[in-house]
Structure formats: structure tokens, C-alpha cells
Amino acid sequence: MEGLFGDPTVILLVAALGLALILAIYATVQHHKLPTLSKYRELHPTAKDRKGVPTCFSCNTTNIYLQNGQNGFAQVHICRICGTKLWRS
């Protein structure tokens, strides 16, 4: 008797699920390298305008957009001018 794991379709399916899991973990790890907004303010105390609106620490613009989270991951705030990923929310 070959058993369930002798079936090439099952092996392929398990491999695909394993790969998807690795990619999900990788995306999560990458995401958590970004600070939260309060941490961002701590890290870049000068990265704000006169009203206290957070700015890009790299090019000092307030032109920041919110990229929607993919696959259930949280959102990322990205500088529209230089493309730097700034903080997560």
C-alpha cells in the first residue's frame, strides 16, 4: 500500500501550501520591520511639519499615501515623492 503521501498530487499540494506559508511568513516579517506611527515619531522626531503632521524622514514631504494591506496584512504608509516605506498601521 502506497499511502496518502505516495500520491504525487498530494506531495505537490503540500509543497504549494508550504511555499504559500513561507511567503506569508516572509511578508509578515518584512512588514514588522516597519515601525508603527508612534515608533516612527520616536525614531524621527524631526520628521513632522509645523502642525505636527508626520513627514517623510528622507525627503521631508507630507505627500504620503496609504497602501492597502494585501492578503490581510496591515496598511503601509509610503512617501509619494521618494517611495520610502515609512510606517505601518
Ligand SMILES: [Zn+2]
Ligand atoms: Zn520621501
